[in-house]
Amino acid sequence: MIEIRMHGRGGQGAVKASFVLAEAAFQGGKYVQAFPRFGVERRGAPVEAFTRIDDKPVQIRSQIYNPDGVIVLDPTLIEVVDVTKGLKKGGWILINSDKKPEFYDFGDDYKVYTVDATEIAVQNRLGSRTAPIVNTAIVGAFAKLTGIVKIDAVFKGIDNSIPRSQEANKRAAKQAYDAIASR
Amino acid sequence: MVIKFQKNDKPVKITGAKDMPPMPAALGSMLQNKTGSWRNVRPIIDYEKCIKCFICWKICPEPAIDIVDELPVINYDYCKGCLMCMEECPKDAISYEKEGK
Amino acid sequence: MKKTMMGNFAASWGAQLSRVQVIAAYPITPQTLIVEKLSEIVADGELDAKFIKVESEHSAMAACIGASATGARAYTATSAQGLALMHEMLHWAGLARLPIVMTNVNRAMAPGWSIWADQNDSLSQRDTGWMQIYASSAQDILDSTIIGYKVSEQVLLPTLISFDAFFLSHTVEVVDMPDIELVDKYLPPYNPEYKLDVKDPRSFGALTAEEYYYEFRYKMQEAMDKAVDVIKEAGKEYEKLTGRAYKLVHPYRCEDADLILVTSGTIAETTNVAVDELRAEGKKVGNLRIRVIRPYPKKEILEVIKGVKKLAVIDRNISPGYSGIFSQELKSALYNEVNIPVRSYIAGLGGRDVKIQDIKDMANDALKNDSPNDLIWKGVKL
Numbered sequence: 001m002i003e004i005r006m007h008g009r010g011g012q013g014a015v016k017a018s019f020v021l022a023e024a025a026f027q028g029g030k031y032v033q034a035f036p037r038f039g040v041e042r043r044g045a046p047v048e049a050f051t052r053i054d055d056k057p058v059q060i061r062s063q064i065y066n067p068d069g070v071i072v073l074d075p076t077l078i079e080v081v082d083v084t085k086g087l088k089k090g091g092w093i094l095i096n097s098d099k100k101p102e103f104y105d106f107g108d109d110y111k112v113y114t115v116d117a118t119e120i121a122v123q124n125r126l127g128s129r130t131a132p133i134v135n136t137a138i139v140g141a142f143a144k145l146t147g148i149v150k151i152d153a154v155f156k157g158i159d160n161s162i163p164r165s166q167e168a169n170k171r172a173a174k175q176a177y178d179a180i181a182s183r
Numbered sequence: 184m185v186i187k188f189q190k191n192d193k194p195v196k197i198t199g200a201k202d203m204p205p206m207p208a209a210l211g212s213m214l215q216n217k218t219g220s221w222r223n224v225r226p227i228i229d230y231e232k233c234i235k236c237f238i239c240w241k242i243c244p245e246p247a248i249d250i251v252d253e254l255p256v257i258n259y260d261y262c263k264g265c266l267m268c269m270e271e272c273p274k275d276a277i278s279y280e281k282e283g284k
Numbered sequence: 285m286k287k288t289m290m291g292n293f294a295a296s297w298g299a300q301l302s303r304v305q306v307i308a309a310y311p312i313t314p315q316t317l318i319v320e321k322l323s324e325i326v327a328d329g330e331l332d333a334k335f336i337k338v339e340s341e342h343s344a345m346a347a348c349i350g351a352s353a354t355g356a357r358a359y360t361a362t363s364a365q366g367l368a369l370m371h372e373m374l375h376w377a378g379l380a381r382l383p384i385v386m387t388n389v390n391r392a393m394a395p396g397w398s399i400w401a402d403q404n405d406s407l408s409q410r411d412t413g414w415m416q417i418y419a420s421s422a423q424d425i426l427d428s429t430i431i432g433y434k435v436s437e438q439v440l441l442p443t444l445i446s447f448d449a450f451f452l453s454h455t456v457e458v459v460d461m462p463d464i465e466l467v468d469k470y471l472p473p474y475n476p477e478y479k480l481d482v483k484d485p486r487s488f489g490a491l492t493a494e495e496y497y498y499e500f501r502y503k504m505q506e507a508m509d510k511a512v513d514v515i516k517e518a519g520k521e522y523e524k525l526t527g528r529a530y531k532l533v534h535p536y537r538c539e540d541a542d543l544i545l546v547t548s549g550t551i552a553e554t555t556n557v558a559v560d561e562l563r564a565e566g567k568k569v570g571n572l573r574i575r576v577i578r579p580y581p582k583k584e585i586l587e588v589i590k591g592v593k594k595l596a597v598i599d600r601n602i603s604p605g606y607s608g609i610f611s612q613e614l615k616s617a618l619y620n621e622v623n624i625p626v627r628s629y630i631a632g633l634g635g636r637d638v639k640i641q642d643i644k645d646m647a648n649d650a651l652k653n654d655s656p657n658d659l660i661w662k663g664v665k666l
Contacts (some may be wrong), residue, residue, distance in 0.1 A: 039400075
């Protein structure tokens with residue numbers, strides 16, 4: 001089983017991203033669970049969402065404290081919250097950023113990946129220029145990073161969980177899949 | 184108690200739980216229970232004075248005043264003789280008599 | 285067909301698949317999404333039902349009572365304070381013997397104002413004459429709604445299906461949606477013998493003196509007793525159609541156990557994982573999930589636990605002044621039957637997370653201590 005934590009800001013689509021990720025993994029034949037940090041969400045405030053992926057039905061009903069990987073939808077959050085909190089040694093951090101992974105220093109315990117999901121979302125007219133919707137791009141990058149789900153499953157996941165602009169979302173996922181950079 | 188549970192049933196004598204429906208439900212108990220027998224005074228409408236305002240029809244707590252041919256008509260099978268209609272009638276069109284005279 | 289969905293939507297789809305005819309509801313977090321989805325389903329013409337917007341939960345249940353009395357299949361959903369406001373009407377639905385199915389998202393009672401998981405809301409309604417089911421997965425929520433109508437309409441008692449706020453209500457997981465044709469086969473239209481009908485007038489709920497009230501209570505108990513077998517049968521029939529088994533109690537690795545943990549709701553699922561880990565450490569621990577608490581499955585519980593050395597109950601609820609409620613129920617079932625020491629733990633009130641390690645801690649504490657204990661506060665900060 002792998003456990004993933006998403007960091008975003010209220011209104012940015014972190015919860016939706018955790019659902020799209022789960023849907024993609026489900027389309028890839030996995031059992032999944034996805035949930036928000038239980039509580040209230042306020043626009044702009046840091047929010048967290050979680051996804052579990054396993055080959056068998058997920059029975060754990062407690063929250064995620066030691067994720068295998070962390071996805072950061074907004075790089076400015078890194079200064080505000082400890083995105084590595086509880087992250088397993090050897091775990092990965094995927095950041096939506098126009099910087100190279102080397103720009104971020106989390107020590108040697110973690111692998112860092114970056115993808116400019118914001119730029120990809122803007123290019124594909126997802127959301128607005130000031131509030132682009134990056135969740136499908138980031139899921140594309142996740143597919144490449146982990147190999148847990150194939151890009152085709154991501155496409156199917158988008159078909160099933162995104163109500164409109166499905167083709168643009170798929171293009172964004174594929175672009176991010178191809179563009180992810182690792183250190 | 185003797186009661187009918189279905190329209191076409193013979194009345195059933197209830198001796199215990201086995202004869203009872205699951206919930207307090209009885210077929211038209213009001214059809215059998217004519218509460219007009221509780222009355223000791225009888226209201227009477229004077230149709231010469233009646234202006235068809237239907238306040239009596241509206242306030243009758245039973246309700247035992249029907250509208251028949253656009254007039255209020257007291258149903259003595261159920262009227263208990265409370266005389267609220269008489270109290271409320273704006274034209275004093277309702278008076279009463281003692282029952283059993 | 286397998287789909288991913290939030291626990292709340294599993295309740296909505298369960299109601300839709302049951303072809304409910306009247307929905308009356310008032311929104312409250314974390315239940316809101318259930319009825320929001322149903323209002324969409326009705327507005328889109330995917331369900332031929334009347335959706336009644338009401339001004340309170342008391343009215344919601346009153347509307348369901350009226351609808352059900354006419355022979356319509358009625359549904360509502362609520363949570364915590366909303367369920368408490370319904371209290372008077374819950375007794376009415378029970379004694380009027382109306383097979384309403386209601387979803388309750390278990391949420392802590394205020395104050396302190398809380399929207400998180402806690403079973404005190406539904407357990408406070410234990411004695412209103414409703415059957416009570418505690419679901420532990422989104423699949424369970426959907427299936428229990430369908431089975432709920434099947435059972436309720438046979439024994440003429442309402443069903444309350446409760447599940448933990450957020451741990452299920454707002455969690456997306458994989459649910460196998462049965463085809464509507466299959467549900468139609470399982471759940472025939474509701475056509476009660478006694479109903480409100482202008483063509484065949486009948487009075488309901490009239491004054492009932494001591495001459496008969498006592499007997500109505502007796503008949504309700506008879507129905508609850510019968511419900512035990514009806515729930516078993518309905519579960520078996522559902523298993524034949526879907527492959528998924530639903531019983532009153534769900535034992536997990538209990539056969540040779542030294543210690544059986546007695547759990548409910550989502551804690552029960554996490555406990556299965558904890559049991560696997562404890563077994564891997566060589567500790568003979570099992571988990572008995574109580575799915576139905578009314579009617580109380582005394583015989584079914586005794587069958588599982590006879591011969592075990594120790595029992596430990598984990599309660600996400602408390603009856604202030606005594607102890608956890610599942611614990612009291614279990615101890616009363618044991619008395620006169622078998623003498624097994626019970627250690628009773630309170631955990632997870634107000635949505636506090638109950639982790640695998642917490643469950644293992646409680647199991648290890650129970651394995652270590654031979655003395656019974658009515659009330660142990662797991663993880664309370666003193």
